Amino acid sequence: MKLNRRHFIGTTAAATASLSAPMVLADGHAKPRVVVVGGGAGGATAARYIAKDSKGAIDVTLIEPTRMYYTCFFSNLYLGGFKDIEDIGHSYGSLAAGGVNVVHDWAVGVDRDAKTVSLAGGGSVPYDKLILSPGIDFVDGAVEGWDLSAQNAMPHAYKAGSQSELLKAQLMAMPEGGIFAMVAPPNPYRCPPGPYERVSMVAHFLKNNNPTAKIIVADPKPKFSKMALFQEGWANHYEGMIDWIGEDFGGGNVSVDPNAMTVTIDGEETKVDVCNVIPAMKAGRIAEIAGVTDGNWAPVNAVDMSTKADADIYVLGDASQQGDMPKSGFSANSQAKVCANAVRGALTGSKVFPARFSNTCWSLIDTNDGVKVGASYEATDEKIAKVDGFISQTGESADLRKATYEESEGWYAGITADMFG
Secondary structure: OOOOHHHHHHHHHHOOOOOOOOOOOOOOOOOOEEEEEOOOHHHHHHHHHHHHHHOOOOEEEEEOOOOEEEOOOOHHHHHHOOOOHHHHEEEOHHHHHOOOEEEOOOEEEEEOOOOEEEEOOOOEEEOOEEEEOOOEEEOOOOOEOOOHHHOOOOOOOOOOOHHHHHHHHHHHOOOOOOEEEEEOOOOOOEOOOHHHHHHHHHHHHHHHHOOOOEEEEEOOOOOOOOHHHHHHHHHHHOOOOEEEEOHHHOOOOEEEEOOOOEEEEOOEEEEOOEEEEOOOEEEOHHHHHOOOOEOOEEEEOOOOOEEOOOOOEEEOHHHEEOEOOOEOHHHHHHHHHHHHHHHHHHHHOOOOOOOEEEEEEEEEEEOOEEEEEEEEEEEOOOOEEEEEEEEOOOOOOHHHHHHHHHHHHHHHHHHHHHHHO
16 A cells, blocks of 8 residues: 555544543643653654644643754655755644644653653643653663764764764765764664665765765674665665674674774774764653663553553653564654543543554665565553564565655655644
8 A cells, every 4th residue: 555645644643533522530720731751753743632632621731852853764865865954854833833832941850749840941840641752862881982972973863953964964074985884773772774774875875976985884683674675775786885794793792982983893993984873772861760661661551652650651652662563753653643542531531442553664775766664563461562564575676666765755744744733
């Protein structure tokens, strides 16, 4: 089935439509209050749907420090020259016009007894239900020699925006015949095919601007998402340019020196011109501050995305430990609609539909050479469980690959409209 913007919005909105009039169940105040922390694919979607579908019966506040959100999905296409940075930037004006109280500040504390979120700028925001969608932070010490103080020398570019622009500038400044290195992350992490789409987009840029340059990928994993598809594409489009070093050849035994611009893989030091370090990941810090994490992630109940630690706090997207879904923008958007429906039902008595989830991840390998993987899911007592799935095949025709890329363009337009209005 071909997916376009109209179809994406139509099908996903239908899954969360209300069949009954709201009945306000506020706890000692005029309206129930929902606070959402994090304005990405999960948080923006949840805030928008609760405000829209409750028709003013619920006060919705979105706390997000940035005034412009740059999607991590499609940020690799910016590196490859297929998108401008403005193409992946989105403001919160339409959300505010739709009834969401948008607060641009950092959430720095959660008082679960008082049910308040404290802000870096002072004051606090009360809630009846709190939705956390903070995305990812990085695990300290995950890559020897690298920490956040080195992100300007060796950018991660895994939170899109200024880091994406920095990595693009470094790529453009590479000397002729230079070396681009990537340190790939261990599982689990945001967007499993993301590092390998990035390798493809960097290779595309270099093929057209610096064709004798080389790419080294140090990877702690023995295999990765869509591996056969990417390796086929690399052989077809970028023969001899990419050297992927997996776990079996010491890809996980890596250290870096940002001052000397060196990468050491299994004892062998290499001087590089650009180094993209993507460290191990964990839930955004506010989830840990709220006390809803167990290890690096926040365990949740699959039926509504509420946390195991607190029934009035929900965690969406990358930060959640939910089961079989990959950490992706599509997953976060899908989880947000289930959560929004459940939260609205709990606060107003509106009908709550059974939880259903879906995800598709598209990747661009070269011009008009798009591939995808996806699945549908259901809620069980233990987790979000995969029901069925699909993946592109090696050897597909050029016409099918072009259609797959065009499908991803339609999806991007649809999901960003679904998130921000």
